[in-house]
Amino acid sequence: MALKIVRTSLLLVGGTLIFVIGILMGSTLFGIKEQQFIIYPLVSENVIVDETSQPPKKQMSTSYSSTHTKSQLWSMYLADENYYRIAGLLPCRTVEYTGGPKPHIMDSCDQSIIDEFSVEATIHAQKWIYEHQNPENIKFNHRLLYHRFKLLVDFVKSSSQSYLYGNCKFGTPDCLFLPISNCSIPYKEDGNRTIDIRANIDHWIKPIHPPIFQNRSFNWFRSQLLFYLMRYNPTTLTRVQHKIAEYFHPPSVNVHRPYVAVFVRRSDKVSTQEMAQAFSLEQYFNLFDADAHRANITNVYINSEDENVFNEFNQLNKNKNGYYKLMSINTTRNVNFASLVASSVGQRARIILEFLTDLYIEANADLHVGTLTSNWCRLVDEMKLALGKRIPYYTPENRFIIDM
Incomplete structure (x- = not known):
């Protein structure tokens, strides 16, 4: 993606x-x-x-x-x-956003x-x-x-x-x-x-x-x-909810809360060196695992353009004695700018719907983890901040970027 x-x-x-x-x-x-x-x-x-x-x-x-x-x-x-209860259970974190007109320091407490x-x-x-x-x-x-x-x-x-x-x-x-x-x-x-x-x-x-x-x-x-x-x-929302209903039972994201949303970015972000490296799924989980246990969060939604991430989850969760319950939707993987433009009109319509479904699910999560060198992750971060969700993003890059 x-x-x-x-x-x-x-x-x-x-x-x-x-x-x-x-x-x-x-x-x-x-x-x-x-x-x-x-x-x-x-x-x-x-x-x-x-x-x-x-x-x-x-x-x-x-x-x-x-x-x-x-x-x-x-x-x-x-x-x-429920969100405020979770926020109150987690230790205070201070992060500094850069890339805007001036650095913005956020202390979650x-x-x-x-x-x-x-x-x-x-x-x-x-x-x-x-x-x-x-x-x-x-x-x-x-x-x-x-x-x-x-x-x-x-x-x-x-x-x-x-x-x-x-x-x-x-x-x-x-x-x-x-x-x-x-x-x-x-x-x-x-x-x-x-x-x-x-x-x-x-x-x-x-x-x-x-x-x-x-x-x-x-x-x-x-x-x-x-x-x-x-x-x-309303048309977009209906389509998104239909997509969610295919994979979530019950078919509303809210009844699956609390959950963590994890977006694993790799592919061209790594090849163009916008990301310093491709992080393993375990590196992402290590960022929030203690907090998830502290807040008794077991549901995790995983999204990535790399299909291998889901195999990584199976092995990782075995090592954690099956603590996490996976949430995901079946989407088109390995999508990039060139492949999207080259796809048919019908394929493009389906992929865009999948993107918007991902955004809906990730924005409604309680905890978020990803890499903020990714435009997508910055979008999710901004959406959740607007929703009043102040728990800082978890990122293995340790960089909090405001897109310019």
Whole structure:
């Protein structure tokens, strides 16, 4: 899975950049509106989905309530009492994220970190982002500031990128995710409604925060942007749940908690020396094994592009007297950028669905382990931070990287 959601970074960085659409003018242009939020429930497992169906033009909008704050947001499970219980059992850990505008030190027991990466902070941020990306009266908001970023515009308009979305006829992120905004994006740059900010690799060196989030860390802010961008639309969510139901019994990830998610990255990351070495599965397990025993966690979800990892698990678990119960789904292995592009439309659609299913399962895990030189692992880390899960990632590289 060399590219994992086909270079998740391309979709996410491009999406993140155009997402900042309207966010700069933030609190100065809009007042707080009536509390409305797109929060849709888990789709019934027996729903039959047409593979070519369009994402709904109008999502289910429900009144914001405390019920949602304690369970799900955008169909992802938020940190709950069971998660906090586990976090309280584990020793404090301090990690330093690098690669952003400045190093970000996180102490899992520091109250300021606990407050920043909390469910309440995420709910507030996602509500604010949604409201400002979906103004009630677009017609009279002529000064809503859009930022058109060349990377995503080219990315969406280029037919060569259609492999990302399989057989979806739109060939845009709306095939998979909820729309970023209810406003259309004018393509003519006028310096007023539309401003062109070059989307290149060093954009995040000097990130632009809306005033309301000015005092938040870059790590938190980037996590919130990505979390908003990666909201599965109902069609995607249904397909993901069907995929999970094939392999999980009972068919909901939440009933298998607590569990550890392990992503083993090898192949091209090693050959291109982005990773210093290919780590054995045992090296990953050694990072969290004591904590798993301390918190009485026996379920482990393993994901990797390398099929040999599962043979390694069988031997490793024998040495541990069968302590762990394996969770996995049958996916296409040994996928890289070149092989994905060369595959058929049907194969691409299936692989992308597998990627999104993996993401759903890994983001909902209680503990996470992987290598943060991997774009995929950074995505999972950001998703779980947005969900209020502050237990630091376990990584054999001992490097905590914020993608630039």
